[in-house]
Amino acid sequence: MNKQRVKKLQKTLQRRKLDAVLITEPHNRRYLSGYTAADHGIQETAGVLLIPKKGRPWLLTDSRFALQAEEEAQGFAVELYTKGIYALLKKLLPALNVRRLGFESHYFLHSSSAKLEDMAEKVKVELVPLLDLVERMRAIKTEEEIQLIKESVLLNEQVFQAVYKTLAPGMTEIEIALALEQSMQTMGAEGPSFETIVAFGSNAAKPHAVPTNRVLQDGEIVLIDMGLVLQGYCSDMTRTFVIGKAKKKFKQRLRIVRKAQLAGIKAIRAGAVCREVDKAARKVIADAGYGDFFGHSLGHGVGLAVHEAPGLGSRNRKKLQAGMIVTIEPGIYLPDWGGIRLENMAVVREDGCEVLNEDSTGLEL
Structure with missing residues (x-):
């Protein structure tokens, strides 16, 4: 994990009054975590980052990438999902007291966005679309x-x-x-x-x-x-x-x-x-x-x-x-x-x- 990058992002979250952000874009994921696994397309992910405004960040992935995630994403809490990302988020967000969640609106399929909205509604989380949040750091x-x-x-x-x-x-x-x-x-x-x-x-x-x-x-x-x-x-x-x-x-x-x-x-x-x-x-x-x-x-x-x-x-x-x-x-x-x-x-x-x-x-x- 690049601690300075994560801390800089967390300060931005605090400034924008966001409790956490969901990182789905592969280059942004690697930039923040050091995790190099590749997606096989926008419909299939090798994992997402859940970064709260304070504390330890999370890498959510499945069993295919468990060893690689543990090796590469140093400093991240690696959590495996068996029933999909949204089922895991449904448990994690309330546990982390997330009420306002940012997400990368430029890297979300409409179908995925619908699933995210459905999950957020059930746990009473406000979704905040973000554009180029990490990309501006990467520039x-x-x-x-x-x-x-x-x-x-x-x-x-x-x-x-x-x-x-x-x-x-x-x-x-x-x-x-x-x-x-x-x-x-x-x-x-x-x-x-x-x-x-x-x-x-x-x-x-x-x-x-x-x-x-x-x-x-x-x-x-x-x-x-x-x-x-x-x-x-x-x-x-x-x-x-x-x-x-x-x-x-x-x-x-x-x-x-x-x-x-x-x-x-x-x-x-x-x-x-x-x-x-x-x-x-x-x-x-x-x-x-x-x-x-x-x-x-x-x-x-x-x-x-x-x-x-x-x-x-x-x-x-x-x-x-x-x-x-x-x-x-x-x-x-x-x-x-x-x-x-x-x-x-x-x-x-x-x-x-x-x-x-x-x-x-x-x-x-």
């Missing part, structure tokens, strides 16, 4: 977390370079994606942080392209977007390059995307408005005549989840804070030609930002 990384994420970033680069050296015409998108994901695990990662994207030529015009059996041709664009999980923390990197001789138009567009990325990096600092960072990078691409071909946001936060707060988008008026980690990933996507995206990760600092990546493939101006 600011400690120096220990930053170091773990940097290790994830550097291992991701090592995997990329190991496979990059083997690339040659005749290979397929699927073949390269499988090689990357296999290398992640053989080199020490828990696995990919998302499904690896490998796209050749015109396929690279799809920002979230799915690898196919398309065969790489000499001189063709290759876009690789990859990330891995190391000690629970994610990395995310995109590189675009050509195997063989690159054409002049590709080089020109690559330089534009790289200049946009550098403009975004330069705009990042504590206090900067997220949409202004997005605007700084987007202006470079727009001024070059490709504004209509950069449709997604400039970046997103990364931590225990590969996509988390903050978002570097044109509608986000929130300010960056020191300790946040974000991606900077501008792109140009042209149907029938292809796409270029370059993505690095950086830590927000008081006077600027610290880029975590060391790999320079495709980044030379």
